[in-house]
Amino acid sequence: MEHDLVLEGRVVTPGGILDAEVGVDEGLVKQIGSGLKGSRRIRTGGCLIFPGFIDIHVHMREPGWERKEDFRTGSAAAAHGGVTTVVDMPNNPVPTDTPEALRVKAALAKKALVDVKFHGGIPKSRPGDLSKLSGGVVGYKLYLSETTGAARFPGGDLGGVFKLVAATGKPLSLHCEDQAVIDRAARRVEGDGRPDAHADARPPESEVSAVRSVVDGMASAPLLRANVCHASTSDTLSLVREARAGGRDLRCEVALHHLFFTRRSMLENRRLRTNPPLRREEDRQALLRGLKDGTASFLVTDHAPHLLEEKLAQGAAGVPGLDDFAHVVAWLVRSQGVDPVRIAELTSANPARHLGLADRGAVAPGMRADLSVVDLRAPEVVKDDKVRTKCGWSPYDGVEFPGRARWVTLGGELLMDDFEEVS
Numbered sequence: 001m002e003h004d005l006v007l008e009g010r011v012v013t014p015g016g017i018l019d020a021e022v023g024v025d026e027g028l029v030k031q032i033g034s035g036l037k038g039s040r041r042i043r044t045g046g047c048l049i050f051p052g053f054i055d056i057h058v059h060m061r062e063p064g065w066e067r068k069e070d071f072r073t074g075s076a077a078a079a080h081g082g083v084t085t086v087v088d089m090p091n092n093p094v095p096t097d098t099p100e101a102l103r104v105k106a107a108l109a110k111k112a113l114v115d116v117k118f119h120g121g122i123p124k125s126r127p128g129d130l131s132k133l134s135g136g137v138v139g140y141k142l143y144l145s146e147t148t149g150a151a152r153f154p155g156g157d158l159g160g161v162f163k164l165v166a167a168t169g170k171p172l173s174l175h176c177e178d179q180a181v182i183d184r185a186a187r188r189v190e191g192d193g194r195p196d197a198h199a200d201a202r203p204p205e206s207e208v209s210a211v212r213s214v215v216d217g218m219a220s221a222p223l224l225r226a227n228v229c230h231a232s233t234s235d236t237l238s239l240v241r242e243a244r245a246g247g248r249d250l251r252c253e254v255a256l257h258h259l260f261f262t263r264r265s266m267l268e269n270r271r272l273r274t275n276p277p278l279r280r281e282e283d284r285q286a287l288l289r290g291l292k293d294g295t296a297s298f299l300v301t302d303h304a305p306h307l308l309e310e311k312l313a314q315g316a317a318g319v320p321g322l323d324d325f326a327h328v329v330a331w332l333v334r335s336q337g338v339d340p341v342r343i344a345e346l347t348s349a350n351p352a353r354h355l356g357l358a359d360r361g362a363v364a365p366g367m368r369a370d371l372s373v374v375d376l377r378a379p380e381v382v383k384d385d386k387v388r389t390k391c392g393w394s395p396y397d398g399v400e401f402p403g404r405a406r407w408v409t410l411g412g413e414l415l416m417d418d419f420e421e422v423s
């Protein structure tokens with residue numbers, strides 16, 4: 001038989017890396033083998049064929065902040081970085097916490113070039129209404145502190161909200177910073193002009209304190225599956241490890257920028273203000289260890305585009321990341337010793353299992369043919385004028401990475417063909 005498409009390369013499977021061919025038919029991976037025939041054949045020349053990257057933490061900004069990003073431009077950035085599924089966050093100017101807001105957003109997302117899923121927000125005044133969203137979302141998101149556009153949980157019975165989410169069967173992602181700790185710390189650094197003062201205004205204890213309250217709250221909702229967003233400190237990883245050892249289904253994600261930069265980087269690069277902030281080198285090393293040893297479950301961008309003038313003049317927090325997903329993956333593999341099989345777990349198998357996306361998560365027969373082919377030997381210097389995100393800049397501007405995405409398929413259709421976008 002002749003397949004629609006055959007890709008030949010180093011296939012990253014749960015059992016290891018195989019020198020093999022992937023046969024694709026009608027949008028699905030049909031078989032992995034050798035000597036396959038195809039009407040189109042791509043010889044990747046030893047590139048790694050990953051299952052399409054799934055980024056469970058992105059802010060596509062539409063509706064409401066289309067000047068920063070929209071589903072078309074954000075998804076083009078995703079394809080550029082090898083990301084084939086994105087999960088959007090609910091903190092738009094009109095939060096995605098009602099069925100109507102979700103309908104509006106889902107309609108806008110139809111123009112995306114990659115697959116888009118949604119997190120639902122927790123309705124502030126009637127948290128019980130969150131169940132009305134459950135048919136259209138893959139999970140929920142709760143903010144324990146103030147950050148861009150977020151409706152912060154007003155405090156009180158965290159366990160009660162956890163029970164409501166657990167009853168839907170969907171997981172909960174949590175932005176973990178403790179507002180009371182931030183308020184105290186922010187007063188201490190008020191008027192402090194140092195470029196890294198933001199890191200002291202939202203100190204590590206703020207995250208650790210919030211994660212503790214999450215672990216406490218889970219005692220009254222033992223069935224909750226929870227995810228600590230963008231874990232940034234060594235102590236957070238210890239708390240997640242302990243909670244799991246104690247039988248809680250608590251996971252955490254690590255964001256690209258916390259793996260690549262430290263708070264020292266803020267002294268030279270004024271674009272790096274994020275929530276939670278960049279941390280010390282010891283924390284960066286701990287995150288890298290957590291990525292390798294299984295403490296961290298997900299690798300994410302926390303793609304949070306703002307216009308540069310909003311960053312530099314108003315101090316908006318958040319950096320874009322989708323364009324650079326495969327860049328950072330290549331760096332993790334080539335320069336930081338992360339096993340590609342582990343990368344596939346962090347970027348595809350774990351997110352698919354966590355969100356209940358049974359049709360993806362591995363390069364295997366019967367799975368969607370979402371594939372991210374990464375060339376580890378295609379160095380590239382990131383430049384602002386090469387990104388697809390509408391905000392038009394990258395935190396990595398000027399950084400040389402060892403590799404990048406070279407072919408990307410979504411349901412068997414090419415989104416990127418030998419470094420060139422297919423439009």
Ligand SMILES: [Zn+2]
Binds near residue numbers: 302
């Ligand atoms: Zn975020």
